[in-house]
Amino acid sequence: MPTPPSVSAVRHNRTVDAQPLDWQNLGFNYIKTDLRYLSHWRDGAWDDGTLTEDNQLHISEGSTALHYGQQCFEGLKAYRAQDGSISLFRPDQNAARMQRSCARLLMPAVPTDKFIEACRQVVLANERFVPPYGTGGALYLRPYVIGVGDNIGVRSASEFIFGVFCIPVGAYFKGGLTPTNFMVSSYDRAAPNGTGAAKVGGNYAASLLANHEAKARHFADCIYLDPATHTKIEEVGAANFFAITRDGRRFVTPKSPSILESITKYSLLDIARDRLGLDVEEGDVYIDQLDQYSEAGACGTAAVITPIGGIQHGDHYHVFYSETDVGPVTRALYDELIGIQFGDRPAPDGWLVKVK
Structure with missing residues (x-):
């Protein structure tokens, strides 16, 4: 698929002299990256999804995710190899596990191809945040599905959001493996x-x-x-x-x-x-x-x-x-x-x- 238009727009508008990240001292902390992916499920189907600069979710106060815990999430990483290429590690397995989680909570499944494509778009849109090879870091992706909409009773939501955002993370072990x-x-x-x-x-x-x-x-x-x-x-x-x-x-x-x-x-x-x-x-x-x-x-x-x-x-x-x-x-x-x-x-x- 072609790179979404919003990616180039963000690259064009991004501050040129933004402070570079300290790749050697990344932890496992939230860092706002350039773009994230959002898709909505309404009337029985997922829309095509889009990339957005906004890292705030705007949802109903009656959302089932807030009151009844109708939500699930995943975690996976993208890695930069020595030749500069970037790969996701086993994203099909994360997609399958999210589908099982969605089924358990009566939420619509995110198809595997949609899940992987969303992750691919997020990595490409935030390529500058993928740590260089040799630093031990990676780009951590957090896909999630939440029940939203104007609800109050204990039941499955009528609308859902599937999102993916990312953060650069460092090597978990500082100084090597430690018991x-x-x-x-x-x-x-x-x-x-x-x-x-x-x-x-x-x-x-x-x-x-x-x-x-x-x-x-x-x-x-x-x-x-x-x-x-x-x-x-x-x-x-x-x-x-x-x-x-x-x-x-x-x-x-x-x-x-x-x-x-x-x-x-x-x-x-x-x-x-x-x-x-x-x-x-x-x-x-x-x-x-x-x-x-x-x-x-x-x-x-x-x-x-x-x-x-x-x-x-x-x-x-x-x-x-x-x-x-x-x-x-x-x-x-x-x-x-x-x-x-x-x-x-x-x-x-x-x-x-x-x-x-």
Whole structure:
């Protein structure tokens, strides 16, 4: 598709002497970029969508997103390779997950081609914000769907907005991979048969207090156990959990209907099996059997992998490989995935979608 007219208009009107970004010191913070994408669903269909400079949403005070939590979102990144090209990492998987989230909350699905095209337009319109190769940074994209319109009753909205905005983000780890410690929370992240497998805001709102209490005790975040029996690990803060068995031969990750299916986790499962030659397993990881594992980590779009040094559960504190050094399998997984994302290592078919 041709570049939307509004892109060139913004480039023409942009302040010439705008302060350059400090690529080496980007965090994970909101930065207003040039353009974002908006599309409206009315009368049973999505419109063509458009790019806009306005980063404020104008919605009805009765919007179901505000009162009943009818909304979902995604997170993915665009990476600049050494040759200057820019690629999205597995956007079709984010589109599919958003479709599942929309179905769970009775919202209209965003077709995969529309989702990817919206992301492509946003990356191209904000190309100057894509961090240079070698800085460790990437362009983070946040697609979302919200219920809007003049509503008051508990029901699905009659109108919806699909939007995508982006921010440049730096390397999550300053100074390299560093093991981090976590504590087991007494709170549940999601209810059995609830919305745990959907990427909806309510799950994250429910985690704020648990996260606050963990940090007050000087832990990075908390470990959530399964809501039915409180015996099995499900998630690590807003990330998925994985572990490596003591013989170094098996990659294990929890499986549960209340876990959000991480695209990073499933990428690591493939890498562990196909490139590192490990056996892989999705199953139960019991909190009282952590001595079966030599390494552990949290994985997600923001950090890729956060090595876990230790886990506090009640009065017991379990240390995995080390609280200061990263285990060899965890490092190999990280290096391989980062290499694929930045184009330094061959990508499996369909994992990278070229934007430029």
